[in-house]
Amino acid sequence: MTSLLYKEFMSLRTVIFVYLLGLGVLLFVTTIMNENGSAFLLPVAGLSWFFIMSIAAQEEKNDSHILINSLPVSRKQVVAAKYLFSILAGLVFIGIALMVHPLFNLSSQGTNMFDVVLTMAATGWFAAIYFPMYYWLGPRFVQISMFILFILVFAILPPVFNLGIKHDFWGLGDWLRSASLNVLAVILLLLTTIVLLGSWALSARIYERKDL
Amino acid sequence: MDDVVVFDQVSKSYGGFQLDSLSFSLKKGYIHGFIGPNGAGKTTTIKLMMNLIKPDTGSIRIFGMDSRHQGKEIRQRIGFVYAENHFYEYLTVEQMKRVIASFYPTWNEAAFNRYLRMFGLPAKRKIRHLSKGMKMKYSIALALSHDADLIIMDEPTSGLDPVVRREILELLSEVIQDENKTVFFSTHITSDLEQIADYITFIHDGRIRFSQPKDEILDQYRIVKGAKELLTPDTRKLFVGLRESPYGFEGLTIEPDEVRRRFQDQVICEIPSLEEIMVLTVKGHQQTRGEKR
Numbered sequence: 001m002t003s004l005l006y007k008e009f010m011s012l013r014t015v016i017f018v019y020l021l022g023l024g025v026l027l028f029v030t031t032i033m034n035e036n037g038s039a040f041l042l043p044v045a046g047l048s049w050f051f052i053m054s055i056a057a058q059e060e061k062n063d064s065h066i067l068i069n070s071l072p073v074s075r076k077q078v079v080a081a082k083y084l085f086s087i088l089a090g091l092v093f094i095g096i097a098l099m100v101h102p103l104f105n106l107s108s109q110g111t112n113m114f115d116v117v118l119t120m121a122a123t124g125w126f127a128a129i130y131f132p133m134y135y136w137l138g139p140r141f142v143q144i145s146m147f148i149l150f151i152l153v154f155a156i157l158p159p160v161f162n163l164g165i166k167h168d169f170w171g172l173g174d175w176l177r178s179a180s181l182n183v184l185a186v187i188l189l190l191l192t193t194i195v196l197l198g199s200w201a202l203s204a205r206i207y208e209r210k211d212l
Numbered sequence: 213m214d215d216v217v218v219f220d221q222v223s224k225s226y227g228g229f230q231l232d233s234l235s236f237s238l239k240k241g242y243i244h245g246f247i248g249p250n251g252a253g254k255t256t257t258i259k260l261m262m263n264l265i266k267p268d269t270g271s272i273r274i275f276g277m278d279s280r281h282q283g284k285e286i287r288q289r290i291g292f293v294y295a296e297n298h299f300y301e302y303l304t305v306e307q308m309k310r311v312i313a314s315f316y317p318t319w320n321e322a323a324f325n326r327y328l329r330m331f332g333l334p335a336k337r338k339i340r341h342l343s344k345g346m347k348m349k350y351s352i353a354l355a356l357s358h359d360a361d362l363i364i365m366d367e368p369t370s371g372l373d374p375v376v377r378r379e380i381l382e383l384l385s386e387v388i389q390d391e392n393k394t395v396f397f398s399t400h401i402t403s404d405l406e407q408i409a410d411y412i413t414f415i416h417d418g419r420i421r422f423s424q425p426k427d428e429i430l431d432q433y434r435i436v437k438g439a440k441e442l443l444t445p446d447t448r449k450l451f452v453g454l455r456e457s458p459y460g461f462e463g464l465t466i467e468p469d470e471v472r473r474r475f476q477d478q479v480i481c482e483i484p485s486l487e488e489i490m491v492l493t494v495k496g497h498q499q500t501r502g503e504k505r
Contacts (some may be wrong), residue, residue: 010310058300060301062299063298066296209266
């Protein structure tokens with residue numbers, strides 16, 4: 001597994017660097033647009049989603065599936081490495097955002113732990129949906145979903161989010177405030193873990209049956 | 213003699229193509245040539261061997277293990293050379309090596325460096341800046357540097373100039389000096405195999421036409437040349453494949469004694485090259501198919 005994670009890192013080094021630059025720009029822009037800076041983790045989730053797609057798309061160049069699957073690894077491990085690397089990358093993005101954000105926003109009051117959990121869950125759920133679809137439908141799915149996600153993240157989500165803030169998320173905000181955030185965070189993390197494990201099992205099953 | 217690989221009645225439909233009941237084996241310590249025209253099923257067979265695709269029926273055993281269930285253990289002992297480049301091209305020779313080496317506990321850094329020097333491969337150059345021949349040499353260097361017992365090569369010499377091809381063939385001959393190593397080498401350049409192969413497996417139209425020692429094949433087959441008038445519906449049956457011209461015929465037979473008895477000194481019998489065996493066998497099958505239609 002370490003070798004597979006190392007392979008992911010080596011094959012994505014430049015992409016990671018580009019995403020880190022993108023993260024800096026996003027944090028800066030978010031801080032300017034959102035004065036109290038409470039929503040700065042939202043774009044981090046969006047960035048993680050694109051990164052997950054980059055992880056999958058990486059193997060399509062030169063059909064590197066052939067290379068990886070001729071090495072002494074099982075397909076289950078190949079799939080597990082993709083999930084693990086996605087989660088690790090998501091955590092690194094969140095970690096960097098938490099460290100860098102105060103530099104842009106000196107009046108920041110600190111970050112709500114629930115926002116961090118929410119961002120982690122958003123990354124985990126995306127990976128849980130994306131990978132089985134990718135292994136099932138292949139690279140064409142990556143191109144189409146990249147396009148749809150781009151529209152979703154940059155054209156639809158921000159106005160919907162702003163509308164949500166305006167209307168206090170149609171009662172959801174009240175409900176969330178009345179519930180204990182710690183309990184919600186634990187439930188969300190547990191649910192995300194279960195969904196991720198189920199998704200990994202499904203992806204591994206699909207990939208094991210696939211002809212390369 | 214130990215069998216390193218055993219294909220037993222393996223069938224596979226793949227990409228509109230059908231491999232039909234493949235049965236053959238690879239003997240330990242020899243170079244096995246795998247020949248057949250383009251589209252005959254060579255790459256599909258190799259993909260089955262590497263468990264990149266799954267057989268519909270039949271079984272494949274490698275080192276006595278089931279390829280479907282013990283693929284990881286099997287691949288630990290295989291060095292695989294691809295027909296196409298599947299490396300991450302933006303990595304350097306050294307970086308890609310580090311990635312590959314991390315998968316093999318038996319990785320031999322000294323051997324790899326020796327191959328780099330032997331092939332003149334620059335460690336710091338990006339893979340995308342290597343020529344086709346250099347990429348192939350690099351792929352071979354990686355396959356030979358983890359003490360693999362079985363080297364599988366898919367068209368390693370195709371598209372390479374004669375000098376590089378000769379270098380690769382000489383290297384394979386060296387590898388096989390260690391009697392525990394086996395080489396399986398697919399190609400449609402049959403002259404390469406005439407130099408180094410011990411066994412030949414011939415595939416055409418998704419079927420194994422023969423799989424036996426090269427010397428036996430060359431003993432068994434004869435090219436017969438004679439006048440066209442000698443060909444009757446009865447004598448045509450003596451030939452696996454026939455090439456006819458207004459001036460005569462050239463036929464491939466596996467019944468040289470019967471041919472000599474029938475035609476006596478009216479024909480010339482010669483030992484065929486592997487290419488002639490391949491071309492005339494393919495022609496024979498095309499003729500048979502045409503007649504059936």
